[in-house]
Amino acid sequence: MNRDPYLLTPGPITTSLTVKQAMLHDWGSWDADFNAVTGEVCRRLLVEANAEASHQCIPLQGSGTYAVEATLATLVPTDGKLLILMNGAYGQRMAKICDYIGRRYCSLDKGDYLPPLPHEVESILADDPAITHVAVVHCETSSGILNPVEQIAEVVARAGRRLIIDSMSAFGALPIDAQTLPFDALVSSANKCFEGVPGFGFALIQNDALAAAKGQAHSLSLDLYEQWQYMQRTGQWRFTPPTHCVAAFLKALDEHADEGGSTGRLARYQRNRDRLVAGMRARGFATLLEDQWLSPIIVTFLAPQHPNFEFKRFYDLLKAQGYIIYPGKLTEADSFRIGCIGKLFDPQIDELLQVMDQVLNRMEIPMDQAVA
Numbered sequence: 346m347n348r349d350p351y352l353l354t355p356g357p358i359t360t361s362l363t364v365k366q367a368m369l370h371d372w373g374s375w376d377a378d379f380n381a382v383t384g385e386v387c388r389r390l391l392v393e394a395n396a397e398a399s400h401q402c403i404p405l406q407g408s409g410t411y412a413v414e415a416t417l418a419t420l421v422p423t424d425g426k427l428l429i430l431m432n433g434a435y436g437q438r439m440a441k442i443c444d445y446i447g448r449r450y451c452s453l454d455k456g457d458y459l460p461p462l463p464h465e466v467e468s469i470l471a472d473d474p475a476i477t478h479v480a481v482v483h484c485e486t487s488s489g490i491l492n493p494v495e496q497i498a499e500v501v502a503r504a505g506r507r508l509i510i511d512s513m514s515a516f517g518a519l520p521i522d523a524q525t526l527p528f529d530a531l532v533s534s535a536n537k538c539f540e541g542v543p544g545f546g547f548a549l550i551q552n553d554a555l556a557a558a559k560g561q562a563h564s565l566s567l568d569l570y571e572q573w574q575y576m577q578r579t580g581q582w583r584f585t586p587p588t589h590c591v592a593a594f595l596k597a598l599d600e601h602a603d604e605g606g607s608t609g610r611l612a613r614y615q616r617n618r619d620r621l622v623a624g625m626r627a628r629g630f631a632t633l634l635e636d637q638w639l640s641p642i643i644v645t646f647l648a649p650q651h652p653n654f655e656f657k658r659f660y661d662l663l664k665a666q667g668y669i670i671y672p673g674k675l676t677e678a679d680s681f682r683i684g685c686i687g688k689l690f691d692p693q694i695d696e697l698l699q700v701m702d703q704v705l706n707r708m709e710i711p712m713d714q715a716v717a
């Protein structure tokens with residue numbers, strides 16, 4: 346194989362050559378040139394969410410989980426209480442974070458693949474006045490379900506509570522407008538729909554919520570209030586920044602704009618998903634979710650019941666042909682996932698489907714019997 350494998354995963358994803366090339370320079374972390382890169386990245390992320398007037402963008406070193414943990418720690422006061430809307434691994438992870446950082450929480454757990462519904466949230470909020478914040482995962486990447494964040498935001502705002510959105514795998518493709526979708530924080534990271542490389546996450550935090558957050562975080566390095574204050578004063582990150590990743594991200598943002606911003610990117614990802622799902626269904630595979638909940642980010646397919654199917658072998662054979670897919674993350678059904686995000690176009694989806702035919706053939710699974 347004389348190329349990198351294509352990553353059909355929820356991140357890190359396949360990036361463009363030009364984004365990778367943007368990392369071929371060294372930057373001084375305190376230098377004005379690098380500070381300008383950081384400032385421009387933050388400015389553009391705020392513009393992307395129509396949030397320049399209402400929110401601040403605070404980047405944080407580390408993977409997406411660091412940014413989620415930092416946001417919960419910074420925004421939920423020690424005497425607050427979080428309602429976590431769960432339907433997969435990333436909602437569950439927020440509960441684990443609360444266990445670690447000592448924040449009270451309760452949850453609405455919809456299992457593996459059902460969305461939290463606005464009326465359910467409304468009634469929990471009405472019954473428990475102690476709840477101060479609600480957290481929802483925009484696209485729950487463990488199944489690929491797209492949760493109804495707009496309707497949930499409306500219910501949360503009407504009940505006078507604060508909303509935190511984990512939009513890790515959605516922001517950059519799914520449209521966000523902070524002026525019509527009320528949120529205190531939206532968290533995402535560099536290596537998902539903006540198609541940058543891994544190394545940092547960021548939170549867009551509403552001005553008043555941030556101003557009120559001084560001293561709330563349990564952790565020095567995860568305190569987003571302090572990170573913001575320091576950046577305001579100096580233009581610098583508080584601790585060593587992932588300079589190469591930030592430079593690559595600015596290039597990724599240029600390419601995002603060239604593709605028509607979130608609208609253009611969403612159209613390509615939807616096209617990838619539709620092509621992939623049609624091709625997989627034609628081969629007898631079934632999706633976990635009904636069409637209305639299928640996100641253009643990642644799709645979960647049920648593992649075939651055929652006795653010859655073994656995920657590890659399936660994965661290895663696809664990898665040998667240059668395609669990396671993702672294991673399933675469901676608690677109940679056997680499944681695997683295929684991502685639609687990253688620098689992937691029609692030819693990659695079509696080739697993956699052809700490779701899939703060869704692999705099923707090798708595994709002696711007749712295509713019409715691959716049905717889950």
Ligand SMILES: Cc1ncc(COP(=O)(O)O)c(C=O)c1O
Nearest residue numbers: 355408409410435486511513514
């Ligand atoms: C919705 C969501 N939240 C949180 C995370 C955690 O991000 P990371 O694995 O970068 O820590 C992910 C990762 O895929 C995700 O999809």
